[in-house]
């Protein structure tokens with residue numbers, strides 16, 4: 594298959610991954626695998642560790658490693674300090690340590706990404722999550738889900754502290770009033786998300802301090818206090834539904850809209866299922882419509898064999914069966 598991308602200059606971001614063809618949502622862009630892993634947190638990794646891991650790579654992979662950005666691109670030559678800079682500019686991190694991909698690492702970050710890295714038994718695969726027109730840039734998000742609920746200023750503060758660059762992605766460089774609307778939407782997304790987790794919105798003021806250094810393990814969720822009042826099922830239905838539509842309006846992955854619609858449908862079903870089991874046809878139709886939309890959206894951005902697609906189809910069937918059973922019980926009650 595001819596490559597769907599090439600590495601080309603991306604204004605203000607070094608090089609980036611540019612689409613050579615129109616790429617449809619759900620299409621595979623490239624396959625990659627971890628090339629180099631160091632089992633330590635990024636803050637504990639020294640130049641000698643990177644050098645040792647680099648020396649274990651094949652000659653071909655060493656050459657590909659040296660193609661990655663070092664954040665300042667001083668020369669084609671390399672010493673231990675440059676190897677460390679490349680590692681720091683490109684590494685992914687989890688609780689087990691840090692690693693590098695030789696292809697995926699050539700992708701820039703966006704706070705409104707159009708692609709996602711999915712991990713399967715075959716390795717790591719980059720998939721389009723929205724339509725990517727020929728000639729435009731392919732972006733992933735370098736940050737986890739809760740990052741999406743921050744305003745542009747707060748996201749930039751976090752990126753500067755954690756990744757050493759000021760994010761100039763399309764979502765962050767949008768002019769007003771678009772940026773203001775996006776900030777408001779994301780703040781609402783955060784408020785609804787925390788409430789649904791049974792949490793108060795945490796104090797995020799650290800992210801408003803322009804000179805604050807935000808620790809690498811900064812986790813706003815861990816500092817959030819528990820809410821005193823539990824949300825009712827009606828509130829949960831409404832919150833998930835609004836969350837789905839806010840994510841959609843914000844241009845997030847359809848995967849999130851699908852996940853929240855499925856929750857909204859499930860909580861609406863719980864309400865229908867409450868005694869006295871009178872199934873209101875309109876509510877039942879909403880449950881079906883939301884599940885159908887959630888299923889179509891998941892199908893559009895995840896491979897057919899993926900766990901997400903299988904589980905969404907299974908849930909559609911379960912919900913359809915539950916509705917049919919409730920309708921029978923409701924009819925029996927009326928007879």
Ligand SMILES: C[S@@+](CC[C@H](N)C(=O)[O-])C[C@H]1O[C@@H](n2cnc3c(N)ncnc32)[C@H](O)[C@@H]1O
Nearest residue numbers: 606607608662683698699701702758760761762
């Ligand atoms: C993993 S590399 C991505 C590929 C890199 N741009 C290249 O030329 O190979 C990460 C670096 O790209 C740049 N970068 C990525 N996303 C960016 C963004 N949204 N805004 C500004 N710079 C970005 C930063 O210099 C960052 O340190």
